[in-house]
Amino acid sequence: MNFDLNHIIESLSHVVEPDSGKDIVRLGLIRNLQFTDDRIRYTIFLKDPLSPFAYLVEEQSISAIREVVGDKVSIQVEMDNEMIGLGEGLVSDQAGKKAPGDRVLNTIAVASGKGGVGKSTVAVNLAIALVREGYDVGLVDVDIYGPSIPTMFDLEGTRPKINESRQIIPIVKFGVKVMSMGFLVEQDQAVIWRGPMVSGATKQFLGETDWGDLDYLILDLPPGTGDIQLTIVQTVSLTGAIVVSTPQKVALADARKGVAMFEQVGVPVLGLVENMAYFTPPDLPDRKYYLFGQGGARDLARKLDIPLLAELPLDEALRISCDAGYPLAATDEGYPLFQEMARTVVHHVVVRNITKPDTERIEITTR
Numbered sequence: 001m002n003f004d005l006n007h008i009i010e011s012l013s014h015v016v017e018p019d020s021g022k023d024i025v026r027l028g029l030i031r032n033l034q035f036t037d038d039r040i041r042y043t044i045f046l047k048d049p050l051s052p053f054a055y056l057v058e059e060q061s062i063s064a065i066r067e068v069v070g071d072k073v074s075i076q077v078e079m080d081n082e083m084i085g086l087g088e089g090l091v092s093d094q095a096g097k098k099a100p101g102d103r104v105l106n107t108i109a110v111a112s113g114k115g116g117v118g119k120s121t122v123a124v125n126l127a128i129a130l131v132r133e134g135y136d137v138g139l140v141d142v143d144i145y146g147p148s149i150p151t152m153f154d155l156e157g158t159r160p161k162i163n164e165s166r167q168i169i170p171i172v173k174f175g176v177k178v179m180s181m182g183f184l185v186e187q188d189q190a191v192i193w194r195g196p197m198v199s200g201a202t203k204q205f206l207g208e209t210d211w212g213d214l215d216y217l218i219l220d221l222p223p224g225t226g227d228i229q230l231t232i233v234q235t236v237s238l239t240g241a242i243v244v245s246t247p248q249k250v251a252l253a254d255a256r257k258g259v260a261m262f263e264q265v266g267v268p269v270l271g272l273v274e275n276m277a278y279f280t281p282p283d284l285p286d287r288k289y290y291l292f293g294q295g296g297a298r299d300l301a302r303k304l305d306i307p308l309l310a311e312l313p314l315d316e317a318l319r320i321s322c323d324a325g326y327p328l329a330a331t332d333e334g335y336p337l338f339q340e341m342a343r344t345v346v347h348h349v350v351v352r353n354i355t356k357p358d359t360e361r362i363e364i365t366t367r
């Protein structure tokens, strides 16, 4: 074979979706790619697969691939408009409430084994970086006991409005559509909520938010591998999960449990983010001090055969910016670090979408 997956991805990425003007690969519209040395097949998901535009996209995709593989290879394309991501993934009793045509293409859960490792910091900065990369992005904080999005977006005390279909309208800040349990539930009330109540509220909350069309919906999960995490995988067809860890052995051990949980329920793990990986003193910009140990996350990623998506430094500016409600990714100095992370994430989402089927929501019967 004189071509591989990357050649196909690269060639298809020159084809744009007429509606949004964005490339069809990075939007996740190419699915179920299978290829041998004499045959390539894939599905293109478009909102209206019968429109003249759809035909154009199909034709362009074929000629783009032809350029790389030559004319001896047979190319079969299937056009589909099945709702993917959240569109399909919502619990069925909520689905009727969604505006027709809304489309959430990719849903990514940001998770961790332990609390305080920087999961929200990663989720928030990733969401903003994806917006700056040109995507339509939503961010939702399902951490009912410790929502951080209101603080990190300087939206404390904000109450979202409700639309005519009685859906919650997310608040737009830094270009991100944000929703948080913290907008709806007082913190001192939430602490007495018990597991089943939280699960019920989470389901309702995810199903009844008016996201409109999104390329990416990022879910900031609470720490751990418990009921809420399972509720999410039963409610949403997740494209994949990102697991955040710090370099310490104990954190990595918990990260490993997080990865195992997602794998057990059939959610692909997009990769690991190592946060607080090293420290660079401002007056010694060439130095990297690995305060909590070096290479742990890289080793774990290798062992588990998942990508290491980013190594983020321990950085005072990162903490201050999040506390102040103006995340670093929204600033010009802070953006490059997260731009790199966002691009890496998008790359792995693309590969995942192309090579693996949509995640099935699974029914879990607990106790």
Ligand SMILES: Nc1ncnc2c1ncn2[C@@H]1O[C@H](COP(=O)(O)OP(=O)(O)O)[C@@H](O)[C@H]1O
Binding pocket: 112, 114, 115, 116, 117, 118, 119, 120, 121, 122, 148, 275, 276, 312, 313, 314, 315, 316, 318, 319, 320, 322, 323
């Ligand atoms: N790389 C980092 N450098 C400095 N402070 C960080 C970094 N990542 C997170 N923090 C800070 O650590 C605290 C916990 O981070 P947070 O993202 O809320 O963790 P989690 O969501 O996992 O509980 C916050 O105060 C945050 O600003």
Ligand SMILES: [Mg+2]
Binding pocket: 119, 120, 121, 143, 146, 148
């Ligand atoms: Mg958090």
